[in-house]
Structure formats: structure tokens, C-alpha cells
Amino acid sequence: MNHSKKVILFILLVTSIQLILSVFSKEIGAYFPYFKNVNLISDITVKEKTKIGAIETKPHSKTTVLGGFVINELDAYQKKNTLIRFNADTLAPALPKISQKLMQLAEGKKVKIRIAWFGDSQIEGDFITQNVREQLQNYFGEQKGVGYVPISCVSSDFRRTAKVFTSGDFKVDNFKKQEHGSSLFLSGYSFYSPNLEVEFRDNVKKNSAQSTQKWLLYGKGDTIAVKINDSVKKFPANSEFNRVLVGSGTSSKAKFTIYAKHTPIYGVSSEPQSGIVLDNYSFRGITGVELKKINSSLLAELDKSGYYDLIVFQYGVNLLFQPNDTNYDYYYRGMRPVIKKFQNNMPNTEFLLFSCSDRAFNYDGQWKTAIGIDSLIQTQARLSYDTKIPFYNFYKSIGGNGTIVKWADSIVQLANKDYIHFNFRGAKAVSKTIFKALICDYQKAVAYKKSKLPVSQKTSVNEKETVKLKQDTQKIKIPKAPISKPKEINVTGAKTPVIKADSI
Amino acid sequence: MMEIDWNSVKEQLLYDAQNPLLFNNGFFVYFLSAFILFYYLFRKNYKHRAIVLSLFSLYFFYKASGSFVSIVILSAFFNYGISNWMYKVQKKGGKQFLLFLSVVFNLGLLFYFKYTNFFIEVWNNFSELKFNVLHILLPIGISFFTFENLSYTIDVYRGEIEPEKGIVNYILFLSFFPKLVMGPIVRAKDFIPQLKKDYFVSDTDFSKGFYLIITGLIKKLIISDYISVNLVNYVFDGPHLHNGLECLVALYGYAIVIYCDFSGYSDVAIGISKWMGITIPTNFLSPYQSKSVSEFWRRWHISLSSWLRDYLYISMGGNRKGKFRTNINLFLTMLIGGFWHGASWNFIIWGALHGTGLMINKMWTFLFGKVKLLPSGLSNFFYALITFHFVCFCWIFFKASNLDTALQFIHQIMYQFTFDGAYEYVENYKYVISMIGIGYAIHLIPDSISEKFIERQKHFPMVYYLVGMYVFIALYSVFKSAKPVMPIYLQF
Numbered sequence: 001m002n003h004s005k006k007v008i009l010f011i012l013l014v015t016s017i018q019l020i021l022s023v024f025s026k027e028i029g030a031y032f033p034y035f036k037n038v039n040l041i042s043d044i045t046v047k048e049k050t051k052i053g054a055i056e057t058k059p060h061s062k063t064t065v066l067g068g069f070v071i072n073e074l075d076a077y078q079k080k081n082t083l084i085r086f087n088a089d090t091l092a093p094a095l096p097k098i099s100q101k102l103m104q105l106a107e108g109k110k111v112k113i114r115i116a117w118f119g120d121s122q123i124e125g126d127f128i129t130q131n132v133r134e135q136l137q138n139y140f141g142e143q144k145g146v147g148y149v150p151i152s153c154v155s156s157d158f159r160r161t162a163k164v165f166t167s168g169d170f171k172v173d174n175f176k177k178q179e180h181g182s183s184l185f186l187s188g189y190s191f192y193s194p195n196l197e198v199e200f201r202d203n204v205k206k207n208s209a210q211s212t213q214k215w216l217l218y219g220k221g222d223t224i225a226v227k228i229n230d231s232v233k234k235f236p237a238n239s240e241f242n243r244v245l246v247g248s249g250t251s252s253k254a255k256f257t258i259y260a261k262h263t264p265i266y267g268v269s270s271e272p273q274s275g276i277v278l279d280n281y282s283f284r285g286i287t288g289v290e291l292k293k294i295n296s297s298l299l300a301e302l303d304k305s306g307y308y309d310l311i312v313f314q315y316g317v318n319l320l321f322q323p324n325d326t327n328y329d330y331y332y333r334g335m336r337p338v339i340k341k342f343q344n345n346m347p348n349t350e351f352l353l354f355s356c357s358d359r360a361f362n363y364d365g366q367w368k369t370a371i372g373i374d375s376l377i378q379t380q381a382r383l384s385y386d387t388k389i390p391f392y393n394f395y396k397s398i399g400g401n402g403t404i405v406k407w408a409d410s411i412v413q414l415a416n417k418d419y420i421h422f423n424f425r426g427a428k429a430v431s432k433t434i435f436k437a438l439i440c441d442y443q444k445a446v447a448y449k450k451s452k453l454p455v456s457q458k459t460s461v462n463e464k465e466t467v468k469l470k471q472d473t474q475k476i477k478i479p480k481a482p483i484s485k486p487k488e489i490n491v492t493g494a495k496t497p498v499i500k501a502d503s504i
Numbered sequence: 505m506m507e508i509d510w511n512s513v514k515e516q517l518l519y520d521a522q523n524p525l526l527f528n529n530g531f532f533v534y535f536l537s538a539f540i541l542f543y544y545l546f547r548k549n550y551k552h553r554a555i556v557l558s559l560f561s562l563y564f565f566y567k568a569s570g571s572f573v574s575i576v577i578l579s580a581f582f583n584y585g586i587s588n589w590m591y592k593v594q595k596k597g598g599k600q601f602l603l604f605l606s607v608v609f610n611l612g613l614l615f616y617f618k619y620t621n622f623f624i625e626v627w628n629n630f631s632e633l634k635f636n637v638l639h640i641l642l643p644i645g646i647s648f649f650t651f652e653n654l655s656y657t658i659d660v661y662r663g664e665i666e667p668e669k670g671i672v673n674y675i676l677f678l679s680f681f682p683k684l685v686m687g688p689i690v691r692a693k694d695f696i697p698q699l700k701k702d703y704f705v706s707d708t709d710f711s712k713g714f715y716l717i718i719t720g721l722i723k724k725l726i727i728s729d730y731i732s733v734n735l736v737n738y739v740f741d742g743p744h745l746h747n748g749l750e751c752l753v754a755l756y757g758y759a760i761v762i763y764c765d766f767s768g769y770s771d772v773a774i775g776i777s778k779w780m781g782i783t784i785p786t787n788f789l790s791p792y793q794s795k796s797v798s799e800f801w802r803r804w805h806i807s808l809s810s811w812l813r814d815y816l817y818i819s820m821g822g823n824r825k826g827k828f829r830t831n832i833n834l835f836l837t838m839l840i841g842g843f844w845h846g847a848s849w850n851f852i853i854w855g856a857l858h859g860t861g862l863m864i865n866k867m868w869t870f871l872f873g874k875v876k877l878l879p880s881g882l883s884n885f886f887y888a889l890i891t892f893h894f895v896c897f898c899w900i901f902f903k904a905s906n907l908d909t910a911l912q913f914i915h916q917i918m919y920q921f922t923f924d925g926a927y928e929y930v931e932n933y934k935y936v937i938s939m940i941g942i943g944y945a946i947h948l949i950p951d952s953i954s955e956k957f958i959e960r961q962k963h964f965p966m967v968y969y970l971v972g973m974y975v976f977i978a979l980y981s982v983f984k985s986a987k988p989v990m991p992i993y994l995q996f
Binding site for chain 1: 507508509513516533536537541544547704706707710713714733742744747779781912915920966969970973974981982984
């Protein structure tokens with residue numbers, strides 16, 4: 001018997017039923033919301049006009065003018081491409097101290113500037129930081145070096161800028177598993193070994209004539225012994241932070257053996273004699289709160305020797321682990337003491353807090369930026385505001401809402417399909433954005449210097465004056481200010497002030 | 505009140521590069537209904553039916569690939585003309601020349617669209633003189649219909665078939681919409697004669713068609729897409745961010761993803777064809793149950809492996825020129841088969857690995873084929889396990905976007921394997937892991953059970969089929985991702 005009639009009957013029946021159901025999709029959707037995914041007529045019906053492109057930035061209802069300067073209030077955190085120092089003049093650099101040293105470097109002085117860059121898996125394998133380092137080193141004297149490299153970590157094999165080959169057993173403590181009770185280094189790792197052969201290679205491209213110093217970094221414990229070229233020397237381990245020169249010269253390699261059964265080995269640092277050193281401290285899956293496990297005495301020791309000029313905290317995507325979370329007060333409570341601990345123990349070091357980047361979740365079948373992202377960034381801005389450290393809105397600077405989805409779904413991918421991590425192309429792209437913001441801040445400092453007044457005087461605040469702005473654009477003549485000439489600023493009621501500054 | 509937007513209706517009828525027509529588009533439901541209506545109306549006249557089927561198939565291809573539909577028409581006319589000419593030419597030299605022309609035309613077309621940029625990049629790597637990479641889009645299905653054209657002209661050359669006299673039938677052979685974009689690769693000698701028969705669907709055909717369509721859609725749209733989006737894609741995007749255990753689970757996930765994706769699409773194509781009274785041979789036979797690499801290739805993408813055997817391996821001499829040449833021919837066939845899948849070193853490596861696997865398989869059978877150390881059930885289990893893992897290993901190169909990523913993936917499994925965090929991982933990915941389990945369970949169902957079910961199902965009333973279809977639609981609506989996940993083999 002021929003069942004061809006059954007075929008046509010079946011197909012037409014299914015289509016007709018589905019069409020009828022689609023007409024009542026609104027009613028069905030109330031009981032079965034997924035029906036919208038199989039609505040046959042959704043693409044051809046007139047849709048209700050929905051408000052799209054909601055304004056991302058909250059309007060500034062007020063701007064504070066202080067002694068003739070426009071001051072960054074809390075809601076200035078929404079500014080992109082700029083480092084914000086809250087409660088300070090918008091024309092002042094957010095990082096005045098490091099900028100001063102950078103200026104010395106630019107003048108050709110032999111200065112070493114060291115930056116610690118903390119982060120999670122987004123900077124693992126030296127992603128982002130390798131490109132920021134490269135750009136900074138190219139900009140300031142072309143003296144190269146990879147900086148700090150741990151003996152081993154989960155991303156060691158993936159990292160291209162440096163390699164550490166070891167032979168011999170070693171034990172590891174880290175943020176997640178601390179069995180040996182000794183102090184962890186900034187990287188979140190410490191290593192112990194009675195006999196460890198290390199072959200280190202700095203893969204950062206440099207002029208072949210440039211020499212680098214290769215340091216072994218270690219902590220407090222028993223005296224350690226290091227064998228270099230068949231010669232064994234002992235070194236005390238009295239401080240929380242010690243270092244031994246294990247190689248110097250134009251070679252990018254260093255080979256040595258460590259005997260340190262009861263002393264934590266932190267890693268190796270390869271650096272130029274002067275110039276920029278940028279250390280990558282990535283640890284997968286953390287939010288920054290884990291940094292509380294680092295001993296205060298280690299931080300104080302580092303600060304005493306003026307080891308670091310700047311510490312960057314770049315965290316956030318691991319806080320967005322639940323798609324519908326919108327409250328991050330717990331993070332504020334956890335992270336504030338960490339920043340305070342660093343500040344208290346490292347008074348000579350500057351800090352910079354990055355906002356989270358973009359992360360997306362699958363909401364009803366569509367990948368979208370996490371709904372809690374604005375709330376998280378506000379929390380981070382509040383942390384920065386309350387602890388008085390500069391803030392960088394990384395999320396807005398790379399494009400804001402929808403960026404990671406766009407980057408992961410583009411033909412030339414810039415991000416991975418987990419909608420969290422940048423790939424090497426994306427990392428390079430965001431590093432350029434970060435570099436520009438850092439250089440912009442440096443140029444602000446240069447402009448300040450031209451005004452021949454110390455930065456501290458310019459940023460000091462005695463009185464506050466709050467000006468309610470009208471919605472229309474208006475021009476405010478700034479009273480005599482301690483800069484080269486009076487500035488004119490355009491202030492639009494609902495927007496961040498745009499500064500016309502000729503000398504900047 | 506619901507209002508129809510006629511501009512949107514017009515847009516729906518036109519090609520949209522962001523949303524090419526596939527079996528899972530809403531538009532396909534309209535398309536299939538309109539098509540089957542006309543097909544049924546002309547059921548008594550096969551010529552009219554062939555015209556209807558051709559027009560709908562070309563329109564399907566236009567909706568899937570835009571203006572590239574002209575390439576199908578052009579290549580149909582060329583091969584139709586040259587095969588008829590070849591048939592009339594008496595001298596062997598003349599036939600050879602025409603076959604040569606046909607091969608150059610068909611492979612030239614494929615080469616231009618698929619491999620130009622690959623060779624430009626290879627050239628640029630080795631030469632001082634650099635060329636810019638060209639902006640060439642790959643027409644969907646070109647790899648499939650090129651092979652169909654080639655097999656047709658080679659069959660005519662070998663005298664195995666007479667060339668088709670009606671151009672409409674030839675266009676239909678190439679453009680038959682169920683198999684156009686992703687195969688199976690069909691042979692003219694099997695396909696065209698069926699067009700000339702009455703439109704007849706037996707009760708078994710109806711039951712089997714329904715079974716294949718529903719299970720095919722479940723495999724593709726629910727199992728494969730869910731695992732791809734929620735695990736496989738991002739682990740393969742950044743293996744360095746995942747430990748060895750996570751990479752290994754993603755690899756097992758990908759093995760089931762590619763099977764469900766491709767076999768699911770093939771099953772739907774075969775099922776729809778069944779409902780049109782046309783039988784297309786099966787393309788997959790539970791390939792992961794294979795106990796050797798050569799058995800795997802008798803069960804995986806059968807229409808391709810049999811094509812490669814008949815038109816490449818045998819043309820190179822097959823096993824007729826001694827053991828050494830047999831092995832070389834095997835290796836080269838798989839190497840070229842790998843390259844057919846895509847213009848990258850990864851596919852070449854994938855092909856080479858399978859070629860090497862087949863050679864080792866042959867040697868192993870020669871040396872130890874008759875040695876029995878273990879009971880056959882146990883040894884079969886171990887052979888199947890080894891074969892499966894070899895195939896999975898090769899999938900790493902198939903899936904990874906480049907060689908570095910593939911090597912990184914292997915490195916993670918070998919050197920970053922840890923059970924630390926395994927509990928949290930299972931907890932977070934329990935649905936994906938369950939879906940992988942379901943995929944393998946479906947794969948392991950013996951064919952005899954499904955055949956028995958199809959036999960029993962043919963006695964069920966229409967309401968059963970309607971309920972079955974709506975259960976699927978409800979499931980699909982829950983699992984559907986907003987962005988269509990393109991079938992993996994669409995890129996080939």
C-alpha cells in the first residue's frame with residue numbers, strides 16, 4: 001500500500017497545528033515560555049517597538065568643582081580610557097609617583113620602574129601583560145626583560161614569553177593548597193626542593209647587545225645553596241624577600257641548581273638594568289580576596305626596598321559565576337581589607353584597580369553580557385573610592401556591553417567561546433587600550449610638570465563647592481588655577497565634563 | 505491583534521547570509537509543506553515531478569548559499585554535456601581527453617574556492633614574493649557535488665552507466681535538496697533511476713523516515729548543539745585554560761558531537777528522501793563500535809569512504825600492485841581525504857594519521873590476525889577501546905583551529921592532568937556530562953533494536969506520530985540556542 005498520502009497529511013497537519021499555536025504564542029508563552037523558540041510566525045509579525053540601546057551611563061546630576069578644578073566624584077567611574085583618581089582634579093595624573101619616575105626614564109636617567117600586575121586566568125600565560133610590557137618598554141627606552149616567572153604553574157607550558165625547565169622534585173604551596181605553612185609569594189606560589197636544577201629562558205625579544213640580570217627570588221628560611229657553573233655558594237634567608245643574581249649578560253638564559261629544602265623559592269626575574277619591569281602575577285580562578293594570604297611582613301619588606309612602584313589589581317570575571325547575581329557587597333567586604341593591607345604595608349607604592357572586563361551568559365538561549373556587571377563595577381569603583389586608589393574602567397574602555405559576545409562570535413575571533421577570555425588577538429587589542437590609558441595619565445603628569453608646581457599641591461583639596469548643572473551645554477570659566485593658563489571646559493548637564501585643555 | 509509584516513515576509517523569501525536555510529530553520533517547515541504539496545500533485549508524472557523537485561532544490565540552495573546556486577547549475581550543464589559527448593566518442597584517447605577536461609573543471613572549481621588561500625599562505629611562507637590573500641567565500645556543498653560530478657563522469661568513462669539524457673534529471677541529481685549541502689554523496693546510477701519510478705512510500709518507508717528524521721534532529725539539534733555550545737567550543741578555543749581532565753572530557757564530548765552532528769543531519773536527509781520515495785544509502789553505522797581503523801571507515805561517512813575507495817584508491821592501483829604500493833595507496837587516499845575536509849595543515853595531519861592507522865591496522869592483521877590470546881569478546885572490547893581512542897586522538901587535529909591549539913590540547917591531557925577540582929567540575933557540568941552519556945548510549949543501541957522498533961512503529965496510528973513530533977518540538981524549544989549552530993560538515 002502506498003503511504004505517500006500519509007506523508008503529505010502528516011506534514012500539513014504538523015505545519016497547520018504549529019501555525020495555529022504560533023498565533024496564540026503569547027497565551028502559550030505564559031505557561032510555556034520556551035514556545036517562543038519554535039514560534040513559526042515570530043519573524044514575520046510586526047513587533048512592538050521596544051526601547052533599545054538603553055543609555056549605559058548614568059547621568060551625572062552634579063559635578064564638584066574644587067578650588068577651580070573639576071573633581072572626579074564617584075560616578076566618574078564610568079569614564080572610559082582614563083585612569084580615575086577619585087576626589088582629585090580631573091587634570092591631575094592618577095599615578096603621579098610612577099609618572100615622575102617615567103619622566104626621569106624618558107630623560108635618559110638610569111631608573112628602574114617595577115610594576116606588579118595581579119590577575120586571574122585572563123592574564124594567564126602572560127596574556128595582555130606581555131603586550132602592555134612590550135609597549136611600555138618600547139616607549140621608554142627599549143630595555144627589555146620578561147620580569148618575574150614562577151618555577152612552575154598551570155600556565156607555564158602555555159606561556160611564550162619565558163620558559164622554566166626543571167629537573168628534580170619540588171613541593172608546591174599555593175593559594176588553594178598550602179600544606180607547608182610557609183609564606184607565599186605575590187604569585188600565590190612557593191616552591192621547596194632539596195635539589196632542583198633550573199634552566200630559565202627569557203623569550204622576550206631584545207637587542208642582542210642588551211644585557212639582562214637574572215635573579216633568583218626566595219623567602220625566609222634556612223640558608224640556601226645555589227650552584228652556578230659548578231661553583232656552590234650559600235646565601236642567607238633572613239628576610240621575607242631575598243634575591244640572588246644567578247646570571248647576567250646578553251644571554252637570555254640562566255642555568256643553576258638550588259638546594260632549599262626548608263626555604264620557599266619564589267621564582268626567577270629577568271630584567272634590564274634600567275627601564276620598565278612588569279611582573280605578571282596570574283592565578284587561575286581567583287577574585288583578589290585570596291591575596292590576603294600573603295604575609296604583611298613580605299609586603300613591608302618589598303616596600304622597604306622600594307621594589308615596586310605600582311601594583312595593578314585586575315580581577316572580576318570570577319565573581320560573575322552566577323548569571324543572575326547582582327549584589328557584590330560580599331566582594332566589597334572581602335576585598336577592602338586586602339587593599340588596605342597592601343596600602344598599610346606598602347605606603348611608598350602606588351595602586352591601580354581595574355574594573356572587571358566583560359563576561360557573558362546564556363540568557364534564554366542568547367549570549368548576553370552578565371546582568372550583574374554594572375553592579376560589580378560599581379562595587380569595584382566604590383572599593384577604589386573608599387580606599388583612595390585610582391580606578392580604570394576596563395569594561396567600558398574595551399567597548400562595554402556586548403563586547404565579549406561580539407568578539408567571540410566574530411569571524412576573526414578576539415575572544416574564546418567561553419565568553420570570558422580574550423584570545424591572543426583580543427589580548428593584544430585590549431593591551432593597546434590599556435597602554436593608551438597609562439600613557440594618557442603619564443602625559444597628564446608631563447603637562448602638570450610644565451606648570452612648575454608640585455603635583456601634591458595641585459591635587460590638594462581644601463574646600464568643596466558643588467555646582468548643579470543645567471541640562472544644556474554651558475561654559476564655565478575656571479578661576480585662576482595653578483597651571484599654565486586658564487582652561488575652558490564644556491560641561492554638558494547629563495554627561496561627564498569634556499575638557500578642552502590646550503596644553504594637554 | 506497580530507499583524508503580518510510583509511517586508512519581513514519578503515526578506516524571509518530571500519537569502520540571508522547570517523541565517524542560511526537548514527533543516528532546523530522555521531522557514532524549512534513552510535518550504536517542506538509547499539514542496540510536498542506540489543510533489544504530491546505531480547505524483548503521476550515523473551517529468552513534472554522532477555521539475556518541481558529541481559526548482560525547489562535550487563531554491564533551497566539559493567536560500568542556503570545565495571548566488572552560488574549558479575555554480576551548481578553551471579557545473580550541472582558542463583558535466584551533463586561532457587558526459588554525453590564522452591559517451592558518443594568512440595576512441596579511447598578522445599574519451600580520456602574529455603575525462604581529463606571534466607576532472608580539471610571540477611577539481612579546478614573546488615580548488616579555486618577551497619584551496620586558493622591555503623596555497624597562497626604556503627607560498628608566502630616560503631617565498632620572498634608575497635601575494636595578498638583573496639576574499640573568497642566557500643559555496644556550501646561544493647565538496648559534495650564536486651565528488652558527485654566526478655563519480656558520474658568517471659562512471660560514464662568506465663562504461664558503467666549511460667549518461668542521463670534529460671538535463672532536468674541531472675540538475676536534480678546534483679541539487680536534490682535533502683543531501684545537497686552536507687551529503688550523503690550519492691551516485692547517479694543509484695539515484696536517477698529512482699526519479700523515474702512512481703511516487704511510492706511503503707509503510708516501512710514512512711516509519712523509517714519518521715524514525716530517522718526525529719532521531720536525526722535530536723542528535724543534531726539537542727545533543728550535539730548543547731554539548732558544543734556548553735563545553736566543547738570553549739575548551740577547544742583555549743585549552744591552556746583547562747586542565748587535562750577537562751580537556752579529555754571535552755574530547756569525548758567532541759567525539760559524540762561530531763557523530764551526532766553529521767550523522768544526525770545525514771539521517772534527516774535520508775529520512776526526508778524516504779518520504780519522497782527515494783532511498784539514499786545509510787551514511788553511518790555506529791562507527792565508535794568499530795574494532796579496527798579499517799572497520800571505522802566502513803562505518804563512518806560511508807558515502808565518502810566508498811567514494812574514495814572507488815574513485816581514488818582503486819584509480820591509484822588499489823591493492824593490485826603489491827603490499828608496499830597498497831600501503832602507499834591507502835595512505836595517500838586518506839591524506840587526500842583529509843585535505844578534502846578543509847584547507848589546513850590540521851586536516852592533512854588528520855588524514856595522514858588515519859592513513860598511518862590503516863597501514864598499521866593492515867600489518868597488525870597480517871602479523872597477529874590469527875593469534876588469539878584472549879576470549880574474542882574481551883579482545884573485541886580492547887580493540888574497540890583502542891580504535892575509539894585513536895579516532896578521538898585524531899579528532900583533536902580535526903577540531904582544533906590550528907596546529908598550535910591541537911598540540912596545546914594534547915599537552916594539557918598529557919602533562920596537566922589532575923583530579924583536583926574534579927568534584928566541582930562534575931557538579932558544574934553535570935548536564936553536559938549527562939548529555940554526553942546520552943549521546944554515547946544512543947550510539948551504542950544495536951541496529952537490530954532500532955530495526956525492530958521501526959517494524960513495530962509502522963502499525964501505529966497517525967496520532968502517535970503527531971505526539972512524537974510534538975514531544976520533539978517541545979524538547980527542541982527548551983534546548984534551542986538562539987544563534988543557529990552550523991553543522992560541522994557544512995564547512996567542508
